[in-house]
Amino acid sequence: MLGLLHTSPVHVPVFDALRDTDHPGLALRHHVDEGLLDRARRAGPDVGAVRAVLERAAAEGAHAVLCTCSTLGGVAESLATDVGVPVLRVDRPMAAAAVAVGPAVAVVASVASTLGPTVALVEEEAGRAGRRVDVRAVLVEDAWERFAAGDREGYLRLVTAAVERVGADGADVVVLAQASMADAATRADVPVPVLASPRPGLRAAAAVCGFPCPDPGTA
Structure with a gap:
């Protein structure tokens, strides 16, 4: 199962559709927190809040977490050791x-x-x-x-x-x-x-979860 950290709900159907096309059978669990981006735009990333979402995803059984927010991607990626599962940035x-x-x-x-x-x-x-x-x-x-x-x-x-x-x-x-x-x-x-970023980002995360990647020429 792949966890996804989003800062907008509009990304949920996008990644579900890409999964259905490219990686059928891969379970996705979406974690949407719009406040993370709002706070990052005002005062910089809230590292503790990002860590909390990643830890929740890992506790719910995610084999990896894909952060789909480019503003937070670097912070999320840096927290992989803390949460105990691979954390990838979509971009x-x-x-x-x-x-x-x-x-x-x-x-x-x-x-x-x-x-x-x-x-x-x-x-x-x-x-x-x-x-x-x-x-x-x-x-x-x-x-x-x-x-x-x-x-x-x-x-x-x-x-x-x-x-x-x-x-x-x-x-x-x-x-x-x-x-x-x-x-x-x-x-x-x-x-x-x-x-x-969505298709190649999901492809990389799916590979970490053990799902075969489609031909990159189809991306």
């Missing part, structure tokens, strides 16, 4: 894939608190791969307010427009910093790859 496989494409990486986010952790992750993966990267961080103004108000289509329109701008402005690859942005990867009309 790490995406970051590794991005640095393999080319050095000019555009990171697009709708929450400012996500930009720093995602840029740092891309740079970390570049270091591990022995590659040079030039990361450009782009905040999509007013998009998060649309998301918070339940206007998902308006949110995705703003994100898609931002992706198209940076994708046509010298980037080798565009990274969508938040799982909520994933649909913009297929909507944007750009000449470069646009990478989203």
Whole structure:
């Protein structure tokens, strides 16, 4: 069984659908705490609260926990030893894939608190791969307010427009910093790859739980 830490309930059906397509039979248990992101945006990550969610997931039988919030991913990952099960951040496989494409990486986010952790992750993966990267961080103004108000289509329109701008402005690859942005990867009309985190992130977590991975070419 895989536990998932979300900061929005909209991610639950997304990961359920990916599980059904790519990893049938893998049991998922979702833990949603919207307050974790709210507090992180105001005052930084609440490490104790993140640890409490991870410990609850482990106590309920999770073989691993996948954190789907990019703002909290680094903190969650660092707590694996404390909770006694592997803890993965959903965006790490995406970051590794991005640095393999080319050095000019555009990171697009709708929450400012996500930009720093995602840029740092891309740079970390570049270091591990022995590659040079030039990361450009782009905040999509007013998009998060649309998301918070339940206007998902308006949110995705703003994100898609931002992706198209940076994708046509010298980037080798565009990274969508938040799982909520994933649909913009297929909507944007750009000449470069646009990478989203949910599918590769779930694939990595499923592998830790002993489930076979689909052909990466289907992602």
